[in-house]
Amino acid sequence: MIFNSIAFLIFATCFFxxxxxxxxxxxxxxxxxxVASSVFYGWWDYRYLALILISGLxxxxxxxxxxxxxxxxxxxxxxxxTGNLGLLFAFKYISFAAKNxxxxxxxxxxxxxxxxxxxxxxxxxxxxxxxxxxQSMSYTIDVYRGQIQPTRHILHxxxxxxxxxxxxxxxxxxxxxxxxxxxxxxxxxxxxxxxxLQRIAYGYFKKVVIADNLAPIVAMGFKxxxxxxxxxxxxxMTIAFAIQIYGDFSGYSDIARGLARxxxxxxxxNFNHPYTASSLRDFWNRWHISLSTWFRDYLYxxxxxxxxxxxxxxxxxxxxxxxxxxxxxAAWTFIAWGxxxxxxxxxxRWTSWPKHLQKFPFGRSLSTLIVLIQVCIGxxxxxSESLEQAQAILTAMLHFSGGLSLGFGKTIxxxxxxxxxxxxxxxxxxxxxxxxxxFKPSLFPxxxxxIASPIWIGLILAAILYFRGDGHEFIxxxx
Amino acid sequence: xxLFIFNFKNMSMTNIPHLTKRFLLCGTFIxxxxxxxxxxxxxxxxxxxxGKNPVLFWTDKISALPSYDILFLGDSRTLCxxxxxxIEKQLPGVQALNFAFSGGGLxxxxxxxxxxxxxxxxxxxxxxxGITPQSLTKHALDNHHYHDLQKKQEWWxxxxxxxxxxxxxxxxxxLPLLVNTLKLxxxxxxxxxxxxxxxxxxxxxxxxxxxxxxxxxxxxDQKFVNNPILPELEEALFAQTKEWHxxxxxIISFRPPAEPDLIHLEMVKSHFNEQKFIQKFQxxxxxxxxxxxxxxxxxxxxxxxKKSAIQFSQDLSRPLAELFKEHDALRAxx
Numbered sequence: 001m002i003f004n005s006i007a008f009l010i011f012a013t014c015f016f017x018x019x020x021x022x023x024x025x026x027x028x029x030x031x032x033x034x035v036a037s038s039v040f041y042g043w044w045d046y047r048y049l050a051l052i053l054i055s056g057l058x059x060x061x062x063x064x065x066x067x068x069x070x071x072x073x074x075x076x077x078x079x080x081x082t083g084n085l086g087l088l089f090a091f092k093y094i095s096f097a098a099k100n101x102x103x104x105x106x107x108x109x110x111x112x113x114x115x116x117x118x119x120x121x122x123x124x125x126x127x128x129x130x131x132x133x134x135q136s137m138s139y140t141i142d143v144y145r146g147q148i149q150p151t152r153h154i155l156h157x158x159x160x161x162x163x164x165x166x167x168x169x170x171x172x173x174x175x176x177x178x179x180x181x182x183x184x185x186x187x188x189x190x191x192x193x194x195x196x197l198q199r200i201a202y203g204y205f206k207k208v209v210i211a212d213n214l215a216p217i218v219a220m221g222f223k224x225x226x227x228x229x230x231x232x233x234x235x236x237m238t239i240a241f242a243i244q245i246y247g248d249f250s251g252y253s254d255i256a257r258g259l260a261r262x263x264x265x266x267x268x269x270n271f272n273h274p275y276t277a278s279s280l281r282d283f284w285n286r287w288h289i290s291l292s293t294w295f296r297d298y299l300y301x302x303x304x305x306x307x308x309x310x311x312x313x314x315x316x317x318x319x320x321x322x323x324x325x326x327x328x329x330a331a332w333t334f335i336a337w338g339x340x341x342x343x344x345x346x347x348x349r350w351t352s353w354p355k356h357l358q359k360f361p362f363g364r365s366l367s368t369l370i371v372l373i374q375v376c377i378g379x380x381x382x383x384s385e386s387l388e389q390a391q392a393i394l395t396a397m398l399h400f401s402g403g404l405s406l407g408f409g410k411t412i413x414x415x416x417x418x419x420x421x422x423x424x425x426x427x428x429x430x431x432x433x434x435x436x437x438x439f440k441p442s443l444f445p446x447x448x449x450x451i452a453s454p455i456w457i458g459l460i461l462a463a464i465l466y467f468r469g470d471g472h473e474f475i476x477x478x479x
Numbered sequence: 480x481x482l483f484i485f486n487f488k489n490m491s492m493t494n495i496p497h498l499t500k501r502f503l504l505c506g507t508f509i510x511x512x513x514x515x516x517x518x519x520x521x522x523x524x525x526x527x528x529x530g531k532n533p534v535l536f537w538t539d540k541i542s543a544l545p546s547y548d549i550l551f552l553g554d555s556r557t558l559c560x561x562x563x564x565x566i567e568k569q570l571p572g573v574q575a576l577n578f579a580f581s582g583g584g585l586x587x588x589x590x591x592x593x594x595x596x597x598x599x600x601x602x603x604x605x606x607x608x609g610i611t612p613q614s615l616t617k618h619a620l621d622n623h624h625y626h627d628l629q630k631k632q633e634w635w636x637x638x639x640x641x642x643x644x645x646x647x648x649x650x651x652x653x654l655p656l657l658v659n660t661l662k663l664x665x666x667x668x669x670x671x672x673x674x675x676x677x678x679x680x681x682x683x684x685x686x687x688x689x690x691x692x693x694x695x696x697x698x699x700d701q702k703f704v705n706n707p708i709l710p711e712l713e714e715a716l717f718a719q720t721k722e723w724h725x726x727x728x729x730i731i732s733f734r735p736p737a738e739p740d741l742i743h744l745e746m747v748k749s750h751f752n753e754q755k756f757i758q759k760f761q762x763x764x765x766x767x768x769x770x771x772x773x774x775x776x777x778x779x780x781x782x783x784x785k786k787s788a789i790q791f792s793q794d795l796s797r798p799l800a801e802l803f804k805e806h807d808a809l810r811a812x813x
Contacts, residue, residue: 190497213654415655415658415662416655419654419655422654422658454500454501454503455507457504457507458503458505458506458507458508459508459511461504461508462508462511462515465649465651466515466652467651467652467654468651469651469654
């Protein structure tokens with residue numbers, strides 16, 4: 001079920017009508033959350049609920065075992081990680097791995113055709129598998145580290161794992177943050193309802209007005225043969241995609257946070273104006289925060305981080321970024337995306353160029369611009385169908401082929417150019433205002449802001465209704 | 480915009496009465512919706528739908544009962560060009576249905592479906608085929624439009640049928656059309672309006688203000704690239720004509736009128752040999768009727784506009800009525 005569907009509207013209405021009655025006791029609350037989340041997920045394909053169940057059972061039992069038999073805790077942790085990563089590999093990477101092994105062996109004259117041996121059900125990527133697997137794994141690791149006590153109630157654990165607002169596209173929640181919240185019947189105050197409504201309204205606006213209106217134009221743009229379009233055209237398309245993916249993903253996170261707020265829970269922030277970052281490191285502190293902190297806490301730091309010398313630090317950085325790329329999808333383009341970010345981060349750490357640059361006048365702005373260019377170069381790999389396409393697009397972008405011509409009339413006409421500009425404008429202005437600190441609440445009387453706020457939300461809701469694009473799935477569902 | 484960028488965390492709304500907040504929110508929302516609905520015809524005048532509920536129109540057509548004496552088959556030119564009411568006026572008591580679909584073909588699947596709409600039992604029956612080169616091509620063989628309508632699930636039909644009015648109200652503005660309208664308005668040009676009117680009997684009437692008779696001509700330059708006329712479809716049509724003719728049905732064919740430039744381009748690009756087709760069709764027992772294209776006005780070069788469609792339907796009805804009556808008389812004699 002996707003948030004931008006009639007089915008979800010009906011589902012959410014039913015859920016929030018029943019929620020005040022069922023949340024009173026822990027068992028009824030957890031049971032209801034599990035049933036509702038199962039309906040939410042099973043709407044896509046109920047058979048894949050078994051995967052969440054298996055993944056959850058592995059971690060629930062492993063955490064209990066770690067707690068009960070501390071001297072064998074490493075064994076149980078390895079067991080849990082093997083189970084989770086095994087499932088992830090089987091359903092997400094097996095086809096990619098088999099294709100590449102086939103290709104490699106073909107060059108040596110063997111034709112094993114491993115791809116043909118993969119059962120059909122494993123060729124379908126279960127929605128959100130990377131999200132819930134990582135969330136489940138973090139629970140076991142936290143128990144292993146002694147940072148949290150394992151829950152003894154299986155319903156409590158599954159309510160945490162399968163909570164529907166974040167189940168399929170995050171944010172990836174930590175057990176230490178969510179498990180305690182699920183234990184209590186926290187009353188939902190009018191302020192919570194209001195804050196939730198705002199989040200949901202902004203989230204839908206970003207998704208259905210911005211991302212969904214950009215999606216067909218970006219898709220049309222990326223179908224263009226790279227040689228046929230100018231470098232400027234590709235810069236424009238890449239920027240449009242950068243805004244689309246931001247609107248799409250942060251929109252989802254906002255809706256998830258808003259829904260959680262209505263339920264009385266608090267999810268951590270997943271995006272913090274990433275395009276205002278003045279270094280790539282800063283970008284990663286602002287983009288998909290729950291994933292980057294997951295990789296930091298469960299991979300980069302355990303590997304030694306930057307504490308074991310420079311070379312080791314760089315190696316750890318590369319491992320983390322490569323795996324982060326691979327987490328996004330089983331394709332070389334995603335790995336290349338990770339490589340590009342690892343390369344830029346290495347350069348940044350080695351030279352500390354943002355720090356030096358910011359000493360000069362306009363240094364911060366220039367630094368932000370350079371980061372944006374780096375991020376856009378990364379997005380080319382992320383969006384391209386193949387490495388060849390990405391390479392050709394980048395060649396056109398970096399050589400500025402075609403000069404100042406945007407190459408209209410081939411796939412994108414002048415109308416579409418204006419539409420993309422119009423649609424991108426709210427996010428661009430918003431990021432610019434945050435960046436410059438232009439908007440200060442103290443500039444306006446509080447009473448005025450309080451009155452204007454519901455009017456503003458009313459306008460946003462009307463914009464969602466009347467300027468929504470064609471419904472598309474959220475991009476991050478595929479991860 | 481200012482508020483959109485601001486983090487509301489520090490701005491507690493609790494000291495504004497909830498009723499006031501709700502009133503402000505709902506009031507703004509309703510006012511904006513009413514305003515946008517009011518200016519919709521100005522900002523989005525591109526396609527205005529009139530007449531019968533479109534969902535009912537298509538469901539009635541697809542699930543029509545076998546109660547018709549005269550059936551019109553063909554593609555969108557027949558769909559938009561033939562008003563079956565005109566023939567019913569000429570032949571009181573006779574039931575006629577326009578069973579044509581957009582991009583639809585003349586192929587065995589459609590013949591079978593058409594046959595199921597004809598009234599069983601004794602009596603005179605007539606099948607009228609609107610022949611265009613497009614309807615005999617590879618793409619038309621897919622009967623895309625028909626299958627699209629058929630594939631839609633029951634709940635979709637129910638939802639669209641019962642909530643159609645609501646759906647129309649909250650239909651989103653199409654941004655490309657909106658930008659185009661604003662551009663035309665700013666340059667002082669007239670914003671084109673298109674109308675589609677769904678009629679009982681399966682006729683879809685189209686017209687535009689101002690008329691754009693040249694709009695679709697350029698499409699025909701590429702329409703038959705990798706999409707040739709299939710000889711087997713022509714043969715199937717002749718075979719079907721023979722079969723129906725044997726049953727005692729009358730099979731009539733004609734070429735639906737369009738802009739002469741478009742017809743010329745279509746003939747050149749499709750390599751359709753009309754003379755040969757007519758000859759073979761007549762040998763199979765069919766009757767071919769000729770109409771001059773230039774005498775009717777089109778909506779987009781391709782399809783007749785409403786008034787011309789009525790005129791053409793009347794012009795077509797006269798010979799059809801004569802043929803029908805002649806055949807009736809002959810049957811009575813035998």
